[in-house]
């Protein structure tokens with residue numbers, strides 16, 4: 037989990053600090069539950085104003101990377117950040133489409 041492996045921010049195209057896969061279950065209109073995950077990228081530009089992301093961005097600015105002394109602090113910050121993430125409806129529709137394609141054998 038270092039900055040070097042984080043993907044680019046999908047919003048601004050800048051370098052992401054880290055990426056997380058967030059469990060994301062979707063209940064379809066027929067009541068069927070589709071289990072899935074979606075990837076979110078922590079971006080120092082786009083997320084700096086987010087109350088839950090700001091401290092994590094600051095952490096990376098201060099420490100640069102995770103080590104044994106700071107891993108617990110980092111884990112707390114990541115947990116707070118992930119818990120604050122709200123996935124836009126557009127992503128939900130895309131995941132649903134992927135699930136449909138998978139079930140019908142297109143993927």
Ligand SMILES: [Zn+2]
Nearest residue numbers: 045048079082
């Ligand atoms: Zn960004």
